[in-house]
Amino acid sequence: MAICRLPQFCCVFSLGYLLATIVQIIFFSPISPNALYIPPISSVAAFPANKKLQSVIKLGEGFLENPEDVSVDENGVLYTATRDGWIKRLHRNGSWENWKRVGGGDTLLGISTAKDGGIFVCDAEKGLLKVTKEGVSVLASHVDGTKIRFADDVMKHRMESYISA
Numbered sequence: 001m002a003i004c005r006l007p008q009f010c011c012v013f014s015l016g017y018l019l020a021t022i023v024q025i026i027f028f029s030p031i032s033p034n035a036l037y038i039p040p041i042s043s044v045a046a047f048p049a050n051k052k053l054q055s056v057i058k059l060g061e062g063f064l065e066n067p068e069d070v071s072v073d074e075n076g077v078l079y080t081a082t083r084d085g086w087i088k089r090l091h092r093n094g095s096w097e098n099w100k101r102v103g104g105g106d107t108l109l110g111i112s113t114a115k116d117g118g119i120f121v122c123d124a125e126k127g128l129l130k131v132t133k134e135g136v137s138v139l140a141s142h143v144d145g146t147k148i149r150f151a152d153d154v155m156k157h158r159m160e161s162y163i164s165a
Helices: 006-028
Strands: 069-072 078-081 086-090 096-101 108-113 119-123 127-131 136-140 153-157 160-164
Touching: 078 108, 108 153, 119 153
Parallel strands: 069 108
Antiparallel strands: 069 078, 078 086, 086 096, 108 119, 119 127, 127 136, 153 160
16 A cells, blocks of 8 residues: 555645655755846947057067077077978077978978077978978977877977977
8 A cells, every 4th residue: 555655646746746855956956047238338448548568669670481489599599480391590690591391381490499509390291390400300290109289389398308299
């Protein structure tokens, strides 16, 4: 006889639980049903005008084609990878130089200087390169048998270099 009342007990318990949940939501909910007031955007800026960037000298304007990244070596020479495949450098006297042509367009991305001279370059197609006075060498094109598909930044950590994508 107790087995026959089990479905009835489950039904009554479920209805009681549902009723208690509805009462809790309606009367004791911490969420207010009032509409949130968002003030209109003021036409007057809250901050004073800042035009300091208007007086900045743009390095390489007219000489560099879409530079992607910059790095400065220990001698103060600035290197940049450009979208035309060149590594260009800015000497301390302000003169630019087409230093090394590395590859085709739109593939040179991140660069970082190496302690022993030269720079590390991330090429989106070739992987991690090292560029020195002698030329260009590929340091890594595959990792664990998988081709590096889009190397876009290189960073130095202690004595090693890593690629991030």
